[in-house]
Each structure stands twice: as structure tokens, then as C-alpha cells.
Amino acid sequence: MTVDGKGVGAAGRPKPRRVVSMRLIVSGAAATLVAICVIGVGAVSEKNTRELLASEVEARLLLEASNLAHLSADALLDDFPELTLNPVVSEIQMKRPDLAVVAVLDHQGTIKGHSDVRMYGMSLALLDSLVPVETSLELDEGEVFLGSGHLLVAAVDALRTDGQRLGRAVVGLRRDTVEALVTRARRQLLLVSAALLLVSLTVSVLLMRQLLRPVAVLRKGLERIGRGDLDSPMHMHDRTELGLLADTVDDMAARIRESQRGLVEKERLAHEMDLARDIQLSLLPKSYTVAGEFVIEGSYQAAAEVGGDFFDVFRLPDGRVGCIIADVAGKGLGGCLVTSMLAVLIRSLRDRFDSPRELLIALEDGLVDQLAPGVFVTAFFGILNPESGVLTYASAAHSPLLVYRAQSGEVERFETRGIPIGAMRGGVLAGTLQDAEIVLASGDLALQYTDGLNEAPHAHTEEEFGFGRIVEVLAEKSGSGRRTLLKTLQERARRWSGNLPQSDDLTLLAISREGAVHRRVADRVNGFTSDEDLLDNLLHALHLKLNADLDQLGEIGRWIGMTPGLKGIPEEERALLETGLYEICANIAEHGYGGDTERSLDIWWQPDADADGEGDPTLLRGHFLIRDRGAPFDPAGWTPPDLSDKVNRLKGRGLGMLVVDKLASDKTYLPGTAVGNLYLVGFRSLLDSDKSEEIHV
Numbered sequence: 001m002t003v004d005g006k007g008v009g010a011a012g013r014p015k016p017r018r019v020v021s022m023r024l025i026v027s028g029a030a031a032t033l034v035a036i037c038v039i040g041v042g043a044v045s046e047k048n049t050r051e052l053l054a055s056e057v058e059a060r061l062l063l064e065a066s067n068l069a070h071l072s073a074d075a076l077l078d079d080f081p082e083l084t085l086n087p088v089v090s091e092i093q094m095k096r097p098d099l100a101v102v103a104v105l106d107h108q109g110t111i112k113g114h115s116d117v118r119m120y121g122m123s124l125a126l127l128d129s130l131v132p133v134e135t136s137l138e139l140d141e142g143e144v145f146l147g148s149g150h151l152l153v154a155a156v157d158a159l160r161t162d163g164q165r166l167g168r169a170v171v172g173l174r175r176d177t178v179e180a181l182v183t184r185a186r187r188q189l190l191l192v193s194a195a196l197l198l199v200s201l202t203v204s205v206l207l208m209r210q211l212l213r214p215v216a217v218l219r220k221g222l223e224r225i226g227r228g229d230l231d232s233p234m235h236m237h238d239r240t241e242l243g244l245l246a247d248t249v250d251d252m253a254a255r256i257r258e259s260q261r262g263l264v265e266k267e268r269l270a271h272e273m274d275l276a277r278d279i280q281l282s283l284l285p286k287s288y289t290v291a292g293e294f295v296i297e298g299s300y301q302a303a304a305e306v307g308g309d310f311f312d313v314f315r316l317p318d319g320r321v322g323c324i325i326a327d328v329a330g331k332g333l334g335g336c337l338v339t340s341m342l343a344v345l346i347r348s349l350r351d352r353f354d355s356p357r358e359l360l361i362a363l364e365d366g367l368v369d370q371l372a373p374g375v376f377v378t379a380f381f382g383i384l385n386p387e388s389g390v391l392t393y394a395s396a397a398h399s400p401l402l403v404y405r406a407q408s409g410e411v412e413r414f415e416t417r418g419i420p421i422g423a424m425r426g427g428v429l430a431g432t433l434q435d436a437e438i439v440l441a442s443g444d445l446a447l448q449y450t451d452g453l454n455e456a457p458h459a460h461t462e463e464e465f466g467f468g469r470i471v472e473v474l475a476e477k478s479g480s481g482r483r484t485l486l487k488t489l490q491e492r493a494r495r496w497s498g499n500l501p502q503s504d505d506l507t508l509l510a511i512s513r514e515g516a517v518h519r520r521v522a523d524r525v526n527g528f529t530s531d532e533d534l535l536d537n538l539l540h541a542l543h544l545k546l547n548a549d550l551d552q553l554g555e556i557g558r559w560i561g562m563t564p565g566l567k568g569i570p571e572e573e574r575a576l577l578e579t580g581l582y583e584i585c586a587n588i589a590e591h592g593y594g595g596d597t598e599r600s601l602d603i604w605w606q607p608d609a610d611a612d613g614e615g616d617p618t619l620l621r622g623h624f625l626i627r628d629r630g631a632p633f634d635p636a637g638w639t640p641p642d643l644s645d646k647v648n649r650l651k652g653r654g655l656g657m658l659v660v661d662k663l664a665s666d667k668t669y670l671p672g673t674a675v676g677n678l679y680l681v682g683f684r685s686l687l688d689s690d691k692s693e694e695i696h697v
Helices: 022-075 082-095 125-129 176-211 214-226 241-282 332-349 356-367 428-432 466-480 482-497 516-526 531-537 552-562 571-592 646-651 655-663 692-696
Strands: 002-008 014-018 099-106 111-114 143-147 151-159 165-174 289-291 294-301 309-315 321-328 377-385 390-396 401-404 411-414 436-439 445-449 506-513 542-547 600-607 622-628 664-673 676-683
Touching: 022 082, 022 099, 022 111, 022 143, 022 151, 022 165, 022 176, 082 099, 082 111, 099 151, 125 151, 165 176, 214 241, 241 332, 289 309, 294 309, 294 321, 294 482, 309 332, 309 506, 321 332, 321 506, 332 356, 332 377, 356 377, 356 390, 356 428, 401 466, 411 466, 445 466, 445 482, 466 482, 482 506, 542 552, 552 571, 571 600, 571 622, 571 676
Parallel strands: none
Antiparallel strands: 002 014, 099 111, 099 165, 143 151, 151 165, 289 294, 294 506, 309 321, 321 377, 377 390, 390 436, 401 411, 401 445, 445 506, 542 600, 600 622, 622 676, 664 676
């Protein structure tokens, strides 16, 4: 028979191909299975029959030999036992023509009983060619089986009543007698097997013809569906699995028909969601904002669907900087729409209010009539004075403000009692909001975030990421800079949730007071466009060039000892400087260059006074600029070792990065610039600060 198969004909239809009928396949399989079963059963039966016949023959031989031995015992005591034994042996031989040998021997092995009188007085020569054989029977003393390839013999001793051996009775059978019996049984089995095979093949063909009759109907129905006809059910009345399959295909066609009707609508909604996501991203700042010594930077990580997170940073007419972060309850187009309205309102109101509290109240007045019941907004709004470092803020039930203090290394948490915007109507919000102030000193960093961070679920336990872990990362990474902190928080939250899809937007906002000298130097370094430009700008800096060889890195200590401004520092601080620089360069040699000792790296030292003419030696001794051209290194991926672990303390390596983290007041990593990877590290005079004890411990 032919069915549609692979290939395409001239008319665009699939080319037919020859296939084997399922009836033949199933019938052949059934016949093969029956044949295998019959052959297997026959083989087992033949084996069992052979074993049974062998056991039966052995038993009968042993019985014949035992009877003959008993009859021969008295005769062997006579002077002429042949007269008694000849009739007995001849009668046995006549009744059992299948026996190859029947004989009685005296204790000297001489024949005393045999059907052939010519054998009397002679020894039985065939016994010499026989060897003992194993038997399944339990033999008594004086009983033995002997055999060869063609003969099986049972020999039993003839004994007196007192147990004295008088002679032996020997009865033997040709082995081909057993084979003849087995061959006859095999012929009978083959006849029965052939009959079974014929019957099974006939029944299989008839049965499969009846069972597979609905296949033609099923095939025609599938062909209609393939042509796009989803409105013609098969109506197959069959109680087998084929009937169930036909019902399933009819149900599938109905579902496909419904899916096609909704496909256009889903595509339209997906397009609208993409537009909404683009609109949401367009409302966010494109880069960080610099105001005096402050740098304000945010990050937004979208969830699987459009969410309601929003943040913005803007300059006010009086030179202050406003920053807001908000989270709309609800996702999808509704949340995105509220976010858009919120952004428009903020841009229209931000220049009219000096108080964050008053601006949040005005936001609610503009939004309250547009918010559906149950929809509310949490928001944090702050105004930063870059000159004084004062951050004035108000919070409408948003996440607590976290502030890292560089002086103490601790993290402070500031909470407010405001309720969400739109949660309660009638001006209730105004009674819960109040302005608060904090002062950000040099090196301090303030962090705001949405609940997509602290409520991120664990991949297995559903435990939330929590405020405690945010505080840990803030204390650990704030000294490495705002960008490192933001990346680390995103990475830790992602690893915490594992393969779970991100269910909520994750928005972060960092306000960092960076040292003026370090920031200016970092901006200038990041602008280098060539090696000539770099060398011209660092003309007065002290330079050390090294091969990426761990042995040569020992030159760092000697170079520090010869460098003006560094050679006079106390030995303890010098050791810390050497350890920190060695660790950075060792990481570059091992990971950036992959152990290639032919590559090189550069270190420049520039005191603050030479960096930009405005350096403050009481805050920083200066800057080290380390340049390499290897694979970039991400400092955000480094975590400090656990010093309570003895193994970590004994390693030595790895602790240097901890020294760098503690020793450096500011760090900026600039990978892939025009002149290579640049790592700018500012060092403070530790022995003149409260940090020296922490490092030595």
C-alpha cells in the first residue's frame, strides 16, 4: 500500500512512498514470537527429556545389574557356576536386545556368565576401555557406572552374606538407544510447532485486519487537518485505542481552532507589552549623575513582564540634586501606565517644592483619582546638597534607607512611618510623612532599592534574600565603589534565586560621596586615548615596568623603598602596600595573562599634590595606576576570605586582596580602555587613622 511520505512533487504535494502494511508487520512479529517461544520450549523440553531418559536408563541398568549380582552370588560359590548363570544371562539378553553386554565375572575378572559360551574363562576386554562416569543416582558400595562415547555400563559386586566379594555383574547399554528416543520426541515436537505457527499466523492476520480497519478513517481525518480543515470531525465509532486516538485528534483540532482565534490577539498584546517596556526604559536615566564630590547612579533589572519600578535623578535650579525611586503595586500594562503618569508628574512638580514631603503629597494629589482600588505606590524622594553633603528625604512606605559609613565601616538603617501613596484616601498620607536629614561624609554611600531585591526568593527554600544580606554586601563592597556594589547586589540576588524566573523588577539607587581627587584622577585616566597620551599625562609620575612573572614581582618592594614620598613611610605600612600591590599584579599575571611571563604590566605612583594640584595629603598619600593588556578582571566577583578558617590563613595568597580592600580609600577599575585595563587605587595613610588596628588584626 502507499501513504504520503517524504519529498515534494511537482504540484507541491508530498511524494508517495511504498511502506509495509502494519498487518504484515504485526502478523510477522506474532509468528516470530510464537516461533521463538516454540523453539525455546522445544529446546528446554528436549534437554529435560534427554536428562530424564538418561536418568531412567541409568536406574534400569543399575537395577538389572543389582538383580543379576544377587542371582549370581550363590552360583559363584559352586564349582561350576556357568551351568547356573548361562541360562539366566541368556534369558536377560533375549528379553532386552537393546543391552550391549550382560556378563558375570568372578573375583578374578574371569567371565562365569555370558550368552556366548565361547567367552567363558576369558576376561571382559571392553572393561579396559571404560572409565568411571558421573551419575545422578546415589550408588551403594560396590556399585559403579563405567562408560565411553558409545557405551554405558553398570557394574555391581556380587557379595556373600558376610560381605565378602565373590565377583561382579556387568550390564551395558549402547548410548545411541537414548539418542533414538530423543530424535523421535523431537520429530513429534516439530510437527506440533509447525501447526501452532500456522494457526498463530492465520489468527494474527485476521485479527489485525479487523483491528486496523479504522486506520484508514484516521488517516483521512489527519490529512484533512493537514490541509487546514479543522471543522470536520472523524466520528469514528471504535472501542479500541484507535477510537480513543480519533477522539483525541478531534479534540486537538478543536483546540488548534481556538488557539488560532486567539493567536492574533496574543501577538497584539505581546507587541503592546514590548512598547510598554520600551516606554518604561525610556523614562529612566541613561547614565550616572555627578554633583560635586557626589556620584548618583541607579540600575534597573526588568522582570519577565513589565513591572512598576521607577527611578530618576535630576538637577534642581538651586544646584541641589533630586532623586526618586518608586514601586507601583501591580505588574503588566496597568503598573506601567501608573509609572508613566508618575514620571510625568514628577517632572512637572520637581522644581516647585523644596520639601520632599510636600512633593510626595503633591504626587498623591495628582495620582489619587487615576489609581484603581487596591493600587498604591511606595516612593522615596530625596534632595541632596552637594556642598554640605546633607540629604533631605521623605519616604512613603518605601524600603529603609541604608547608609554605609566609611569612617566606621558600619551600615546604618533609616526607617520612616509614612504610608504608601494612594493606600488611604482623604489626605491621610500628609499626616504620616515627614522630612528627615542625614549627612554623607567622604566615602559614605547611601543605598535605596525596591522590594525586588529584599524579597527575591531562594531557588529551593523560598526564603527571601532579606535586609540582612543587603547590609552584608553593602558593608563588604561599598569601599570598592558604587558600580561594584550595584553589580554585586544584582549578582548575589541572581545566584540566590538560581534558575527561578525573576518575578519582580530589581531597581537600585546609590548615592556615593567619592573623594574629589580620586574622582578627578579617574575621569582623566578614563580619557586616555593612546599610550602617548597616557605617558604625557603621567610625565611626573614614578613608573615601574614588570614582566608578568611572579618571581619578578618581588621588585615591587624595592621600588616602594626607592620611591620619593613612599620610602620614608613606616615599615608596617610599607609591608601592607607591597602586599596589596603584589596581590593585584599576581592576579593579572595568573588570570589576566594566563601565566604568560613574556607579557608585561606597568605601575605608576602619583602623589596627590601632583595628581591635580588639589590633593589633600591628610586624606590620601596618592594614587597607584596599574595597567595591563590581559583578560579583564571583575573586582565585583571577589569576596573576602573567612579569616576564622585556619586553612584560609595558611594559604597566604588571597589575603592580599583583603589588604587592598582595607588599605585603599578609593578604587576604580576601567577595563578595555584604549590603553588597556586600568586599575586606579588610592591609598590613605593607615597608621595615622583608626583603620590601622583593623588591618593588623
